[in-house]
Amino acid sequence: MRVLILGGDGYLGWPTAMYFSNRGHEVAVVDNFLRRKMHMERGTDSLTPIASLHQRIQAWKEVTGKTITSYIGDLSQWEFTNQVFAEFRPDAIVHYGEIPSAPYSMISVQHAVQTHQNNVIGTLHVLFAMRDHVPNAHLIKLGTMGEYGTPNIDIEEGWIEIEHNGRKDLLPFPKQPGSFYHLTKVHDSHNIMFACRVWGLKATDLNQGVVYGIETDEVNIDDRLLTRFDYDESFGTALNRFCVQAVAGIPLTLFGKGDQTRGYLNIRDTIQCVELAMLNPPKDNRMRVFNQFTESFSVRDLAYIVRDAAAKIGIEVEIAHYENPRVEMEEHYYNPTHTN
Numbered sequence: 608m609r610v611l612i613l614g615g616d617g618y619l620g621w622p623t624a625m626y627f628s629n630r631g632h633e634v635a636v637v638d639n640f641l642r643r644k645m646h647m648e649r650g651t652d653s654l655t656p657i658a659s660l661h662q663r664i665q666a667w668k669e670v671t672g673k674t675i676t677s678y679i680g681d682l683s684q685w686e687f688t689n690q691v692f693a694e695f696r697p698d699a700i701v702h703y704g705e706i707p708s709a710p711y712s713m714i715s716v717q718h719a720v721q722t723h724q725n726n727v728i729g730t731l732h733v734l735f736a737m738r739d740h741v742p743n744a745h746l747i748k749l750g751t752m753g754e755y756g757t758p759n760i761d762i763e764e765g766w767i768e769i770e771h772n773g774r775k776d777l778l779p780f781p782k783q784p785g786s787f788y789h790l791t792k793v794h795d796s797h798n799i800m801f802a803c804r805v806w807g808l809k810a811t812d813l814n815q816g817v818v819y820g821i822e823t824d825e826v827n828i829d830d831r832l833l834t835r836f837d838y839d840e841s842f843g844t845a846l847n848r849f850c851v852q853a854v855a856g857i858p859l860t861l862f863g864k865g866d867q868t869r870g871y872l873n874i875r876d877t878i879q880c881v882e883l884a885m886l887n888p889p890k891d892n893r894m895r896v897f898n899q900f901t902e903s904f905s906v907r908d909l910a911y912i913v914r915d916a917a918a919k920i921g922i923e924v925e926i927a928h929y930e931n932p933r934v935e936m937e938e939h940y941y942n943p944t945h946t947n
Contacts, residue, residue: 610885611697612636613682613704613733615675616643616660618835619749619818619877620703625825625832626878628673635676635695636660637704641725642835642842645711651839654851655821658831666831682729692736699885700737702748704729705795709753709786711841719787726791727798734802745888746810747881748799751792752870752898752943754814756783757936762943765796765812765896785935800894807892811884816870816900818877819846834874845906846871849913853924859914863931865907868941870900898945 610627614620615636628634638660646652658666664675676695680687682704705726706712712722730748737744755762758781767780779800782793799810821836837843838851849859872880880899889895904912914924931937 608698608885609633609695610635611691611695611700613700613702614638614642615677615703616640616663617703617707618642618837619874620701621660621663621832622823622826622834622874623701623703623878623881624675625667626823626882628667628675629671629825635678635691635697637678637680637682637691639679639681641681641706645706645708646837646839646842649711649839649841651837651841653835653837655833655836656830657833657835662831666829670829670832682732683725685732685735688729688732688736689739692740696741697744698741699745699747699888700733701881701885702730702733702746705749705791706788708841709788712786712788712791722788723791723794726788727794730795731798734798734806734808737808738802738806742806742808744809745885746799746808747884748795748810748812750796750812750814750896751789752814752816752900753786753789754782754784754792754796755780755943756785757868757939757941758783759940762898762941764898764944764946765814765894785933796894796896803892803894809889809892811889811895811897813880813884813897813899815877815880816872816898816903817844817846818872818874819844820874823875823878846909846913849910853913853917853922856922858925858927859910861906861910861926861928862933863906863928863937865910865928866905866938867935868903868905868939870898870903870943870945872899872901876901898943900943900945903941903943 610632612624615624616638678691706722784790802808838847917924
């Protein structure tokens with residue numbers, strides 16, 4: 608298959624590109640290096656050394672003999688997006704090409720607008736390019752479990768049957784996002800749902816939990832193929848931050864009570880879910896939704912797991928509670944449905 612990876616220089620995009628290339632697919636990646644630029648803006652960087660995309664692609668060619676094509680440009684620019692789809696004509700599009708940070712989107716009006724411009728407009732351009740050039744292609748879009756928020760009911764996979772005044776219908780599950788970033792994902796879901804219904808496009812929305820890990824079979828081939836490990840306040844996950852704090856001898860920063868609960872999955876599971884979705888496209892034009900995670904933990908659970916793991920290698924770790932800078936429920940019900 609011809610597979611187009613949007614955001615192919617990113618934490619998930621680059622390992623996914625190698626994974627599909629290694630399995631004989633014809634792979635192209637699209638990126639505008641915005642993630643790298645945002646880290647420069649914030650004065651942060653990946654803990655793992657990251658080669659340039661050109662160096663990564665060259666290294667992949669050297670060690671495997673396989674070619675990955677690159678398109679450098681901005682999906683929020685229609686002319687560029689249109690050209691990529693007209694030239695490559697993908698069978699499947701894996702869409703990681705979005706700003707992935709709730710804290711970053713909340714810094715200022717400029718950061719909120721930038722997140723919406725990049726994420727929502729970029730995805731709209733992808734949908735129009737699919738309609739115009741590859742209407743039979745399959746879009747696999749990376750959503751987030753954060754779209755749902757923390758409702759006091761079980762979270763279904765994208766759709767919920769509602770009975771009201773004696774009538775029933777299958778409707779989109781209500782969304783209660785907790786940041787401007789999460790709102791962009793909700794807007795994306797609505798736009799994709801509309802495009803599927805009106806234009807007959809095929810799409811799978813993968814509402815993903817928090818991803819951890821940096822190792823895949825392909826990443827482990829050569830250090831030049833490493834992916835990101837971020838631990839900063841904008842792009843680092845709580846788990847990554849705890850691991851770095853433990854090794855550095857800094858008390859683990861637990862915000863609030865620590866009962867905030869989320870779904871988690873390893874990077875290998877993420878890529879496998881994407882592959883399963885790609886190889887089994889929807890049979891109709893209703894946007895398909897999967898909730899993608901393997902386990903759920905509270906933030907406090909994660910802190911204890913890291914503390915106990917550190918103790919096994921002789922590192923003593925303290926846990927310190929701080930006032931929560933986020934406006935979020937710290938004690939809540941959390942029971943999402945997910946397809947294994």
